[in-house]
Amino acid sequence: xxxxxxxxxxxxxxxxxxxxxxxxxAWHRAERxxxxxxxxxxxxxxxxxxxxxGRRLEAIPYLERRPGPVPAGVRAAATVLLTPAGTAxxxxxxAQTAAGVIVMDLxxxxxxxxxxxxxxxxxxxxxxxxxxxxxxxxxxxPGLFCYIPPEVEVVxxxxxxxxxxxxxxxYLPRMAILADEAARVTVVExxxxxxADLHRVLVSEVMEVQAREGxxxxxxxxxxxxxxxxxxxxxxxxxxxxxxxxxxTGEFGxxxxxxxxxxxxxxxxxxxxxxxxxxxxxxxxxxYTAEVVHEAPHTRSAILARGVMGDRARSVFTGxxxxxxxxxxxxxxxxxxxxxxxxxARADAIPSLQIDDNDVFAAHSASAGPVDPTxxxxxESRGLEPEEARRVVIRGFLxxxxxxxxxxxVQERVRELVETKLGGES
Amino acid sequence: xxxxxxxxDNLHVSVDGTPVLKGLSLVVRGGEVHAVMGxxxxxxxxxxxxxxxxxxxxxxxxxxTLDGEDVLALKTHQRSRLGLFLAMxxxxxxxxxxxxxxxxxxxxxxxxxTEPIRLKDFRDELDRAMDVxxxxxxxxxxxxxxxFSGGEKKRNEILQMLLLKPRIAVLDExxxxxxxxxxxxxxxxxxxxxxxxxxxxxxxxxxxxxxxxTPDVVHIMFDGRVVRSGGPELAADLEQRGYEWxxxxx
Numbered sequence: 038x039x040x041x042x043x044x045x046x047x048x049x050x051x052x053x054x055x056x057x058x059x060x061x062x063a064w065h066r067a068e069r070x071x072x073x074x075x076x077x078x079x080x081x082x083x084x085x086x087x088x089x090x091g092r093r094l095e096a097i098p099y100l101e102r103r104p105g106p107v108p109a110g111v112r113a114a115a116t117v118l119l120t121p122a123g124t125a126x127x128x129x130x131x132a133q134t135a136a137g138v139i140v141m142d143l144x145x146x147x148x149x150x151x152x153x154x155x156x157x158x159x160x161x162x163x164x165x166x167x168x169x170x171x172x173x174x175x176x177x178x179p180g181l182f183c184y185i186p187p188e189v190e191v192v193x194x195x196x197x198x199x200x201x202x203x204x205x206x207x208y209l210p211r212m213a214i215l216a217d218e219a220a221r222v223t224v225v226e227x228x229x230x231x232x233a234d235l236h237r238v239l240v241s242e243v244m245e246v247q248a249r250e251g252x253x254x255x256x257x258x259x260x261x262x263x264x265x266x267x268x269x270x271x272x273x274x275x276x277x278x279x280x281x282x283x284x285x286t287g288e289f290g291x292x293x294x295x296x297x298x299x300x301x302x303x304x305x306x307x308x309x310x311x312x313x314x315x316x317x318x319x320x321x322x323x324x325y326t327a328e329v330v331h332e333a334p335h336t337r338s339a340i341l342a343r344g345v346m347g348d349r350a351r352s353v354f355t356g357x358x359x360x361x362x363x364x365x366x367x368x369x370x371x372x373x374x375x376x377x378x379x380x381x382a383r384a385d386a387i388p389s390l391q392i393d394d395n396d397v398f399a400a401h402s403a404s405a406g407p408v409d410p411t412x413x414x415x416x417e418s419r420g421l422e423p424e425e426a427r428r429v430v431i432r433g434f435l436x437x438x439x440x441x442x443x444x445x446x447v448q449e450r451v452r453e454l455v456e457t458k459l460g461g462e463s
Numbered sequence: 464x465x466x467x468x469x470x471x472d473n474l475h476v477s478v479d480g481t482p483v484l485k486g487l488s489l490v491v492r493g494g495e496v497h498a499v500m501g502x503x504x505x506x507x508x509x510x511x512x513x514x515x516x517x518x519x520x521x522x523x524x525x526x527x528t529l530d531g532e533d534v535l536a537l538k539t540h541q542r543s544r545l546g547l548f549l550a551m552x553x554x555x556x557x558x559x560x561x562x563x564x565x566x567x568x569x570x571x572x573x574x575x576x577t578e579p580i581r582l583k584d585f586r587d588e589l590d591r592a593m594d595v596x597x598x599x600x601x602x603x604x605x606x607x608x609x610x611f612s613g614g615e616k617k618r619n620e621i622l623q624m625l626l627l628k629p630r631i632a633v634l635d636e637x638x639x640x641x642x643x644x645x646x647x648x649x650x651x652x653x654x655x656x657x658x659x660x661x662x663x664x665x666x667x668x669x670x671x672x673x674x675x676x677t678p679d680v681v682h683i684m685f686d687g688r689v690v691r692s693g694g695p696e697l698a699a700d701l702e703q704r705g706y707e708w709x710x711x712x713x
Contacts, residue, residue: 410518415555418515419565419623420543420572429568433559433606 047077053100054175064155065147072164072174079168086353086385087295087324094267099207099239100176107200111229115198116140117181121205124179136189143180143211153184157213161245162273162299169241169269177211177243185220185252194223194257194444201230201238201263212244216252216280223255223444228270228290230263240268240291248280250304255283257447261454262291264319270296278304278333285442287451288315288323288344289458297326302336302364312441313342314451316458317350317382327371328357331364331397340371343438345431345458346382355387356401362393369397375405376434378427428459466493467530467546467630467662474525476506476513476687482523483509485687491631491662496653498673498698499666501684502706507666508552510684511635515549516542529631544573546630550620550637556608562619563589563603566626573627592625596652614645621652632656633664638672650675670702685709 054069061069081089104122112118117140118125124142133140139150146154164174185191201208216222228240240262248254254274262268268291274282284298300309311327329338340356358369375384386403408430416426435455442448469491476484483506491497501507513520514527516539527534529545537545557565566589571579593600596618608616617637624632634653638646653663653676665678673681673695681698683691685706690713691697 409555412555412557414515414517414539415551416557416565417539418543418549418551419569419627420540421568422540422572423538425568425572426540429560429565430557433557436559 050077050100057176057178061144062147062151064151068159069175072171075165076168076171076175079165079171082167082169084295084324087293087322092267092293094239097206097237097239097267099209101206103204103206105202105204107202111198111200114196116196117198119179119181119197119199119210120202121179121208122202124181130193133191133193136191137186138189138191139182139184140195141182143182143213144178146182150182150184153215154182154213157215157245157247159245161247161275162243162271166271167269170243170271173209173211173241173243173271177209180211181213183212183214183222183224185216185222187217188219189217190221191223194225194446197224197226199226199228201228201234201240201266203231203234203236203263206236206238208238208240208242210242212242214244214246214254214256216246216248216254218249219251220249221253223257225257225259225444225447227259228262228268230261230266230290232263232290234263235265237265237267238263240266240270242268242270244272246272246274246282248274248276248282250278251280252277253281253283255285255443257285257442257444259287259289259447259450259454260291260294260296261289262294264290264292266291267293268295270294271299272297273299273301274309275301275303276307276309279306280304281307282309283443284309284311285447286311286313287442287447287454288313288325289454291321293322295324297328299328299330300338301330301332302338303332305333306335307333308337310339311341312438313344314435314438314442314455315342315344315352316347316455317344317352318347318458318461319350320348321350322352323350324353326355326357329359329369331358331360331367331369334364335366336364337368338370340373341438341441342373343435344375344384345378345435346375346384347378347458349379349381351383353385353387354403355389356403357389357391358399358401359391360394360397360399364394365396367394367397369399371401373403374434376431377405377407378431431459465530466659468492469631469662469664470526470528471514472526474510474513474527475523476509477521477523478509478519483687484513486525487684487688489664489682489689491664493630493662494657494659495679496657496663496665496676497680497682498678499664499682499684500668500670500698500701502710503668505684506687507668507684508635511549511552511633511666514542514547514633515539540572543627544575548624548627548629548632550617550624550632550634552635552639554608554616554620556606556611558606558609560607561604562607562622565607566623569623569627588626592622595625595655596622597648598622613640614642617641617645617649618652621649625652625656630660631662631664633666635666636668637665638667638669643671646672647675670698673698683709685713
């Protein structure tokens with residue numbers, strides 16, 4: 038009986054998949070089918086510090102499509118707006134269009150630019166990474182494809198806003214960013230929803246970035262998901278010779294966020310940096326992994342994260358730097374610090390280095406601790422009220438990392454979000 | 464406003480259940496500089512921290528008033544706003560907060576009745592105070608005490624005092640760990656503040672700073688009490704004879 042029930046579910050998923058994606062090219066439908074088989078065979082991921090099985094994620098009907106309204110202001114602010122309903126029209130500047138920059142619905146790009154799409158889609162992030170990457174490949178919608186031609190510098194950031202419409206129980210976006218040789222681009226991505234929207238929504242996002250020789254890609258992501266969101270966010274990059282990828286991340290929203298960042302430094306001279314600011318309150322659970330793999334000589338990486346955990350919030354930050362044999366002259370650094378504001382808040386920082394070559398530099402440090410009461414006393418002795426002293430200490434703790442966030446618009450937005458959290462923290 | 468008056472009356476203080484101050488009495492008025500001297504472990508820093516309200520120090524009996532107000536009933540920040548200032552022996556490092564921003568926040572914290580200080584006025588005042596203390600102006604943009612040398616931290620305490628304009632200032636071993644040039648500079652800062660609107664309590668182990676700041680009254684502390692009070696000549700006596708004779712006499 039169980040077998041037939043499982044088969045029934047499976048065939049229902051397959052019927053849905055065929056319905057949703059009937060007009061896609063056959064090669065990609067085949068990829069989706071393959072990924073659905075993967076998905077069905079994979080368990081809910083086991084993360085020791087982030088228990089997932091008790092959350093009953095499977096009870097969320099995340100394949101149902103119930104598009105809701107989009108506020109006018111949200112639409113106006115972005116180069117492109119993505120919602121559970123799809124990818125809305127793209128507003129590139131005339132200069133960007135003239136330079137040959139492509140920003141378009143990934144579903145359309147499957148047909149219009151199949152060769153370029155096939156070079157990146159599913160090539161940077163393994164679909165079989167976990168159940169949710171497989172789910173994303175099987176059902177991704179909406180999608181966005183960005184292509185920057187060789188030696189083109191996109192001056193204004195491409196701003197991508199994801200709006201969770203308050204109705205849909207699932208959101209499975211897919212992003213593919215391809216920077217050709219010596220191209221330069223900044224993509225600012227905001228995951229946004231109504232802060233008063235409490236309904237459960239399962240989010241699984243996959244972003245793939247390919248930075249070809251000599252290119253420089255900056256990806257800034259601000260996570261302000263609505264409070265009912267439970268999110269799996271995978272961002273992966275492959276970095277070519279003398280190319281660079283910089284990640285700037287601010288994590289603030291959602292009930293659960295399992296965010297993973299993987300950067301492969303494939304060729305000599307490749308480099309990456311990752312700067313993360315996170316702030317959890319209430320009963321938020323935030324689980325981050327920043328991973329870098331040095332595969333070639335003279336590659337450099339710097340992972341920096343600072344977070345604040347208030348109330349009963351919980352964070353896990355795992356930094357993982359891998360230096361492969363032959364990656365001589367490489368330089369890998371990571372530093373993670375978390376400030377805990379209450380006895381019930383919890384933070385784990387887990388740095389790790391795996392080094393298979395001798396001629397390298399690697400350093401890591403991690404710490405998590407409470408606000409120092411003597412520091413508060415010092416500030417109060419100059420007339421600051423206890424609450425103000427606490428805010429000064431928290432702001433000061435985050436400041437060195439905040440100051441390194443780019444572009445300026447993102448830094449400003451993250452500062453505002455920190456202030457909002459500071460104001461609402463009990 | 465009338466000249467400030469700090470009255471400490473028969474103060475008893477314990478640290479982790481151990482009595483440290485055992486009936487200390489003192490009166491400091493505006494225009495006066497009092498030096499409090501004594502051997503290590505005699506309760507000098509306990510006095511300083513208790514006046515400011517450090518949570519580790521428990522007052523078991525006695526009274527402290529500033530201009531008639533019950534200081535011990537107030538929280539630390541309220542004491543500061545009433546006009547009490549403590550230059551700490553070991554100032555804390557506060558990462559991510561520039562000295563300038565912190566000082567402006569501290570000045571505004573006590574201007575609850577009036578408008579916040581104008582940025583230009585604040586900058587001018589800050590520059591003037593830094594000049595008095597021979598502090599490079601770039602200091603203002605460094606994080607508060609972070610990576611400062613011992614001498615820089617002490618000068619920063621005096622800088623804060625110059626800007627916050629307290630009515631009663633307690634300087635806890637402001638001279639310790641300083642070379643003679645730094646002692647002279649810090650002393651100039653202290654002298655610049657001297658006047659009828661400020662009373663000062665200069666806590667020191669050494670007589671050295673008193674070569675630059677002449678006290679009106681010198682108190683000698685021993686075992687949690689003031690055991691001798693006198694004029695500047697008392698400090699000179701100590702310089703010659705050390706603390707041993709006090710130990711023998713009391």
